[in-house]
Amino acid sequence: MELTVTDLAVARGGVPVLEGVSFTLSGGEALVLRGPNGIGKTTLLRTVAGLQPPLAGHVGLDREAMAYAGHADGIKATLSVRENLTFWADVFATDRVGEALAAFELEPLADRFAGNLSAGQKRRLGLARMVVTGRPVWVLDEPTVSLDVDAVAMFARAVRAHLGGGGMALLATHIDLGLDEARVLNLAPFRARAPEPDDFDGAFL
Ligand SMILES: Nc1ncnc2c1ncn2[C@@H]1O[C@H](COP(=O)(O)OP(=O)(O)OP(=O)(O)O)[C@@H](O)[C@H]1O
Numbered sequence: 001m002e003l004t005v006t007d008l009a010v011a012r013g014g015v016p017v018l019e020g021v022s023f024t025l026s027g028g029e030a031l032v033l034r035g036p037n038g039i040g041k042t043t044l045l046r047t048v049a050g051l052q053p054p055l056a057g058h059v060g061l062d063r064e065a066m067a068y069a070g071h072a073d074g075i076k077a078t079l080s081v082r083e084n085l086t087f088w089a090d091v092f093a094t095d096r097v098g099e100a101l102a103a104f105e106l107e108p109l110a111d112r113f114a115g116n117l118s119a120g121q122k123r124r125l126g127l128a129r130m131v132v133t134g135r136p137v138w139v140l141d142e143p144t145v146s147l148d149v150d151a152v153a154m155f156a157r158a159v160r161a162h163l164g165g166g167g168m169a170l171l172a173t174h175i176d177l178g179l180d181e182a183r184v185l186n187l188a189p190f191r192a193r194a195p196e197p198d199d200f201d202g203a204f205l
Contacts, residue, residue, distance in 0.1 A: 001065070001136055002026050003048075003168055008057035009192065010040060010047045016055055016192035017043050023185055027136070030159060030169040030179055035187035041172035042070070042141050044187070048170060049139040067133040070141045073126030077115025081106050081125055084114050088132045100131035103158045104151075119146040127155060130162075138162060140171040152177065 002024060009019035017040035025031050033041045046052050050063025076084055085097045101107050104124040109117065114125060123146045130138050138159070144152050156177050159169050163181075171177075 001061070001166070001168075003065075003137055003170070004058075004060035005048060006058045006060065008044070008047065008059065009055040010043045010052075011055050011192075012040065012043045018187060018190045019056070019192045021057070021185075021187070021190045025137075025168045025170060027166040027168060028163045030163060030171065030182035032177075032179070032182045032184045033170070033172040033187055034184055039187050039191060041187065045139050045141050045170065045172055046070070061137065065135060066137045066139050067130050067135040068139045068141075069126055069130055069143060071145070073122045074129065075114045075117075075122055075125055077113065079114055080111050081114055081117070082110040084125060085128060085132050088129050092133045092135070094132055094134040096132045096134060100128040103131050103161065104128040104154060120148055120151055123147055124151060124154070127158065131158065136167050138167065138169045138171075140169065140173075142172060142174070144173060144175055144177065 004024045006022050008021040010017060021044060023031060033044065035041055047054050048059050049066045049068040051068065076087065079087065082097065085100050089095060089097050101110055104127060106124060106128060109121060114122065117125065127143055144155060147155060156179050159179060162169060
């Protein structure tokens with residue numbers, strides 16, 4: 001399996017932010033998107049994950065192959081940690097709850113209400129959902145926010161295990177994850193140019 005992104009242009013709030021983005025990701029590979037705040041990393045990830053349409057270009061893999069984790073953890077506060085993961089296992093028809101609990105060291109917290117977890121623990125639960133989905137492409141937006149050093153290492157191990165099983169990971173992060181094998185794509189050259197006004201003089205009248 002391969003994720004091929006071709007000449008993608010993406011917009012936020014109707015405004016083009018990136019254009020001409022192309023890359024290929026094969027099984028076992030990770031790609032880290034880099035660029036300053038506001039360049040369009042989130043917009044690009046959402047488009048690749050199929051959550052919004054591209055302005056132009058093509059994402060050559062069905063959205064059913066993608067598991068997306070954005071800024072919100074997507075956690076149900078009144079369910080326990082285990083119940084949250086079981087809910088997602090039912091949605092994705094997998095049996096990976098035990099594996100997900102282990103990967104993010106959530107067993108001691110399994111019976112706690114998710115709403116009572118700390119911010120970093122909630123983030124671990126949100127990321128554990130990726131394991132539960134069983135989907136090959138993990139699309140991760142700033143996955144390490146709120147994580148301490150040990151949890152960042154835990155996350156890197158989970159990504160590596162996913163890659164080891166033939167999965168792929170596309171992530172935006174400002175920190176060094178210690179994933180030395182990951183390729184890096186700097187988005188600065190793909191910043192969308194402001195459109196030329198049709199009537200330059202008229203714009204000042
Ligand atoms: N609802 C909106 N309407 C118009 N513009 C928006 C909207 N939401 C975001 N933007 C703008 O779109 C651009 C791209 O935002 P995006 O969140 O994709 O950037 P980012 O690279 O992920 O940023 P960060 O590193 O801060 O998370 C930014 O300039 C942002 O201000």
